[in-house]
Amino acid sequence: MVLSSQFLPRIGRFFLLPLLLLVACGKQQTLQGLFQKQTPHQAYARLLRQAGLDRRPAGRAWLDAAEQALRDSLVVILPLAETGYFRPERPTASSYRYAVRAGEQIHVSLTLAPGSAARVFIDAFEVVQAQAPRPLASADTLQLEFRYHAKEDGQHLLRVQPELLAAGRYTLRLRREPSLSVFPVLGRSDAAVGSFWGAERDRGARRHEGIDIFAPRGTPVVAAAGGYITRTGITPLGGRVVWLADTEHGAHLYYAHLDRQLVQPGQRVQPGDTLGLVGSTGNAQGTQPHLHFGIYRAGQGAVDPFPAVRRPDVRPDVPQGTDQRGEYVRLRSAGALGRRPGDKPAARAAQLSKQLPLLVLGRQGTALRVETPDGRTGYVSVAAVLPAGSQPLQRLALKTPVELLARPLAAAAALAALPGRTPVAVLGQDREFSLLRGPGGEVGWAVI
CATH class of the missing domain: 2.70.70.10 (Glucose Permease (Domain IIA))
Known part of the structure; x- marks a missing residue:
């Protein structure tokens, strides 16, 4: 269980040192004892706490994201095929809520893009009224595919979360299959x-x-x-x-x-x-x-x-078109996020300005799953957005040196520093903050 290290220089190698030491010094039987009767996600969270990383900002954010995903999930209809993106600079977790029928078997599979070495945790839960979601099945990178049997009609939830500092693209598929392996009448369906x-x-x-x-x-x-x-x-x-x-x-x-x-x-x-x-x-x-x-x-x-x-769902196709995962887009006109792909936002939904940059986290059909600067997620139509990178709000030279921040907050972590007179592209606006892209491809927030 080794955490991704390709982003350590940017965030700081000291952050993960306690966890890496904990993992490296444990013997095989010690790890087996830690993992016994725990899901891979629970075991990883336990190691974070034992290493004291739950008291560090990124470790706390990772644990909070896992809990938030159980409370606030996007509603989807099976079968589902969605492409997604893991953000290295900000721990997140994606969650999907879907209806099931008793007797169905749910087939979950996640494919990482070539070259990705991130460890990913997948957990399925039963949604229980006025109670915490009940765990049903789980997997991690060692086996990113599983099936489980729905015993009652209801709502289930799937959480997808990578390890700390992980980055990369993935494709998630969810579909229904019969739980009985053979149809009861020979040659029939x-x-x-x-x-x-x-x-x-x-x-x-x-x-x-x-x-x-x-x-x-x-x-x-x-x-x-x-x-x-x-x-x-x-x-x-x-x-x-x-x-x-x-x-x-x-x-x-x-x-x-x-x-x-x-x-x-x-x-x-x-x-x-x-x-x-x-x-x-x-x-x-x-x-x-x-x-x-x-x-x-x-x-x-x-x-x-x-x-x-019933016959299994047809294996859903991967969304076609330009892969915009990990890129920023803006709305062509003011609008709102949908809870489902293709949904019209509620009349009272908070409106998003057309200057607001939206980070593309994934795609399902003709809908993009996006995240706002304040962390809200939802869907917008591919046709409703334009690429912020190729169509910036403006291009200018910085009047003074600035630090690029991870979020549009004065207390956010600094990602890079740009000297005065540096040419930048303004990808979007959120209040007094501008999302800037420097000449080396560095992206972050600053007040200019």
Whole structure:
């Protein structure tokens, strides 16, 4: 676990020395003890605190950014493909909130741009009303891809945060997949579902507690997951039925209206093993042959099985166009940030002037994810901005020497110093501060 060092000369090597010593002197078993029952993010935060870096400005900012991301996330719709950018000079964390259905499997993957050596922490949480988000799954640079199973309908949140001083570009993808590895009817897909969860039955006296998958009589019905057969039999409603205990997900799978049953109670089965044949027995007599498929969970009863068997989302494409990550843009006319890509900002949203520089953090489709000088993030349309670098507000020569600051605040850290008469480009304005770019590409805030 080694922190990026390419920016140490600029920020100060002394800042990370306690942490580097702590990591270097620990033996393998010591690190394993630190990491036990912790996510990679939690273990890293613990090392920061043990090294005393939580009392330094950058270390405190990194921990605060992690907490802030859990309280203030951008709302997205799956599937998602977004390009992003890590800022070395200011610790940040990106967070995305999305809706899930019980039975879905969420596939998370993050790809670093070639040449990037940053360590990145990815954490998925369940959003719980009036409580802290509940951890679900996590990863770091050693494995920037994972899948997890949504057990209930609700809202989930994904946090992406790099280590201190990390810089670079990345691509994040989020998409839904079925949690059951095999579709219950051989050779069919969710396109064969003809009756869905909740449809009326017996003139509204009851609701459909499953889905009906239509196929020719005699089509093999297969195990959608591994487990063992708990029951077979004949019932008035289901006709010939098979119950399968799904040992991976802790659920019971129900197969009904079978023409024949080909398994026995107590039998172990693997995904794809044949359990029976499609038919129309029970109260399905006289109807087109189909399988009634249901899922039952302890404490919940029947749940909608469709999210567990629906086809996966198509792998989302990476946004096309000029890569503006890490660059500044300005609005063509005064506007506001959107909470979602393509959203129109609320009527009372704080207006941003067209002189205000916005740092591009990422892109999703035709929307840019940007950050204001005071740290607010949101989305603006690609068509609504112009590049501040190639279209500065003005070009001038400095009348007096200035220090370029990391933020538009008098107490902000200095990044560089420019002597008088230096030619600069003014990329934007925030109150009395100007965002300047020097002849060597150095960028920072100053009052001129």
